[in-house]
Amino acid sequence: MKVFYFTATGNSLDVAKRFGGEIYSIPNVLRGNQFHFEDEKIGIIFPCYGFAAPKIVREFIEKVTLKSPYIFVIMTYGNKLAGGVNWFVRYAEENNIHVQYADGLLMIDNYLPFFDIEKQKLKKKYTEENLSRLLNDVNQTKRYIRNRSFTDSMLTKGIQYFYKRKPNFNTDKDFSVGNDCNQCGTCVKVCPRNNIKLDQLKPAYGGNCEFCLACINLCPQKAIRLKKESNPNARYLNENVTLKEIIAANN
Incomplete structure (x- = not known):
């Protein structure tokens, strides 16, 4: 089994590790020269961004060829999934990737503009119970696509239309770097886009931002901040994933 994942603060990597098999970082695959993969089972695990995919x-999805009789998709999310799973299944189909199983997994939400990480941690999300169900489904090669309401x-559709009309809604122009930055370079190492350089001993952003917020959540000094966020002191790293693993995944 091969499992492909994208992670910023560890949730999707945590899930990918639970499935086992050969684990591939999506940013690292895109930097390489191998884009054809085959296996008896292939998984794709990633967070929900704007009720769709990052x-x-x-x-x-547009670049790879995946050959397998059973492709499963797990979309991690923090509060509402909307039609994200079904949107992705259709998107994959348009790129000749045929999904047999697709579902979501409720976890901690790290979207700092809207959610306070500390309050998120207090909510019962039954992640372990739901993950056990997903693992069992895939182990049994169950065929299932999560239903969506109108x-x-x-x-x-509304959120995706908004993002197309407002391409500068979520960009690195919303970030600021405080004087407490100690030039450790963690932000550079965790960025999946290679979008950050240390310029004059402070992070400088290049405008090619995924808005995954890895640089903000994982800054040891909490020196990188958003102009607007619910709790500037609250940051998140999945407890089952190390910073070293995220650096290896994204850079």
Whole structure:
């Protein structure tokens, strides 16, 4: 089994490790020269962005060839999935990737503009129970695509339309770097886009931002901040994943 994942603060990597098999980082695959993969089972695990898939995952889907009788998709999310799973299944189909199983997994939400990480940690999300179900489903080669309501579908379409009309809504122009930055370079190492350089001993952003917020969440000094966020002191790293693993995955 081969499992492909994209992660910023560890949730999707944590899930990918639970499935086992050969694990591939999507950013690293895109930097390489191998784009054809075959196996008895192939998994794709990534977070929900805007009730759909991150841009880097879309680029992966457009570029690779996946040959398998059983392809499964797990979309991690923090509060609402809307029509994201079904949107992705259709997107994959348009790129000749045929999905047999697709579902979501509720986890901690690291989207700092809207959610306070500390409050998120207090919510019961039954992640372990739901993950056990997903693992069992895939182990049994179950065929299933998560249902969506009309409202869910319209939410996803609406948000995606908004992002197309407002391409500068989520960009690195929203970030600021405080004087408490100690030039450790962690932000450079965790960026999946190679979008950050240390310029005059401070992080400088290049405008090619995934808005995954890895640089902000994983800064040891909490020196990188958003102009607007619910709790500037709250940051997140999945407890089952190390910073070293995320650096290896994204850079």
